[in-house]
Amino acid sequence: MKLLVLGNEAIAQGAIDAGISGVYAYPGTPSTEITQYIQKSKIAKERAIHTDWSANEKTATEAALGMSYAGKRALVCMKHVGLNVASDAFMNMAISGVNGGLVLIIADDPSMHSSQNEQDSRFYGKFALVPILEPCNQQEAYDLTRFAFDLSEKYDLPVILRMVTRLSHSRSIIETQESRGENNLTIPKYANNFKLIPAYAKDQYIRLVAKQNDLLADSETSPYNQFIDAKDYSIGIITTGIAYNYVMENFEDKPCPYPILKLSQYPVPKQKIKKLYQSCDTILVLEEGYPIIEERLKDYFDIDTKVKGRLSGDVPRTGELNPNIVGKALGLTDDTTYKIPNIVTGRPPELCVGCAHRDLFDSINTLIPEIGEKHVFGDIGCYALGSLPPFNTINTLIDMGASIPMAKGASDAGLFPTIAVIGDSTFTHSGMTGLLDAVNENSPITVIISDNSAVAMTGAQDSAALGRLVAICKGIGVPEEHLVVINPLHKNHDINVDIIRKELFYKGISVIIAQRACVQIPKLQKDKIKETILARTQN
Amino acid sequence: MKTNIILAGVGGQGILSIAAILDTAALQQNLYVKQSEVHGMSQRGGAVESHVRISDKPIFSDLIPSGKADLIIALEPMELLRYLPFLKKDGWLVTDSNPFENIANYPDLENVLKEIKTHKNHKIIDALNIAKNIGNSKAANMVLLGAAISILPLSKDVILNAIKTLFDKKGERIIDLNTEAFLKGTNTNLNQ
16 A cells, blocks of 8 residues: 655554554654554554553653563654663663564654754664664655564564654655554563573573674675665765665766665674775765764774764764765765845744743743742753743753752752742653652752643643642642642733742742643643543542 | 755744645655655744655655755745755745744845845745635635646646645535635746
């Protein structure tokens, strides 16, 4: 069947057709659409594939491992920085191995379109000693997803499929294969594998290391690691993932005059690279992300100048590739004729009209003269836009949940008062443990949970925090008299300022829940949210 | 035959609907298509773009190289200028004349329009008002798509079909509105 899909949707369809029994994920650009596609898929509904969002990437990865333990195939999806959160589970599942196929889709964001860094997830694959696949187009994304499950079951290992923003969010036509059935429920043959006490873990690690030769041999003969010969051996090109497209684009409808080693499967096929290296005058390494392959080929002291790429300066060290950057590295001229006129000004993203975060920031900003500049710690979500004009309320954005422990640490250092602003979903993702630390020490900080009843930034997905915030905060030990719910509306501005002021200057832990639903949530979803809140608060 | 189109505007103006119609129409006409789009943070009132590539041969890059776009369709005149480096020499510019002023330092509109007019092949249309007059200013995107019809490698019928497919779930009224907006756009011929 022919389908017109995003790269992310190609993966989702590939996973359904590969016979998954569950997808586990926390939303994060550019990975979100994979899970959403499966949630909306008819076949997925008929087969009752698990599709609910997880509280964070770590719980998602662990639940997927549980499903794999029970013999079934599980897909885990996250953005690159999500793997930092899930890395404890990920690194150790490489040691334990898997039972049913387990594939992690990690969507990297080179050029940081929607992220705080451009870390390259291929490092994690090498770190954990597991195979990585990196598709170059939508069709490969579809094909490699099933191949990833096969590889995972062949080696009893988790497999990373690495995506990048451009492929995740680009649409094209794919041809699908016949869908296959799910695995049966089976207990692992060697259940000791999953008991990572040192006695067993040592054996498992030896087994993992022993698999490396076979993984490498697979890479050497993989149909996805293709050598495309040509006449001109002055340059040998190594491409990974979508970099191949940018090379081909530069020669339009003609064949590339230089030999290309097009790589989509790791570990890096040593023999193939060696052959290219020995036969060509120079080697141009084109990889999206970090110069991982280039660094391995290049000599440490830069005596050998044969290898070109991001480290040599032939390709910019940071940011994503594009056809023009690659063309320049190939020594081609580009056809750019016009410049951006000087009158064009930037148009950064902004909070929506009517957004509750706006009213919250207005209230906090009214208090800045009393509390002093730069006492507000921020977190990840739409409200990060509060770090920009016209608000300039938020002063930090580091990682999911960092606002609360950072406010506490600054308070430990003597800064008073300190405020943490965190969203509802970010709070249940990674904020709760930080709050527990602050409660245990009765730190004089104020945590403001800006609760808009959704994971708004990524498109208003279900928030795990829905209807549970008051109960969670009470359960963690926030004293009831310092746990306040406010409605951040313009007409409540003065009352809200008074409430926030009172809690700010209280010398102990306090939590303010600023509660008003995201204005982008459609009416139908709002009704469902109300029902969920009612059901959860009544219990 | 390859046609490279940049769609430009501000998050929420309806760029992705134009893109989806072009994709669907290309698929119906058995052409190859690649179309990249912006998701996530930039969608919140920021500058957004989509690259649409349609060809009778396989397409490699998801991104259009600079200097290779045959056409830029913009829902907002300053956003048109932002993507000029992508335009091929004497490529076409089609834009709504109405500025979207959600920033304090929006340049003088006259200067923006003057800059556009320095290009030989341009079409500045009051698409917003054309759409408003037929019932909903949100259909301005379809007016602009219609205005660009002679540059597109797609037939009018296949686009009309794609409009039907895309808005199917939203009901007859929305299909009719978008169809009419598109047809109104086709009446403002580029070559006049």
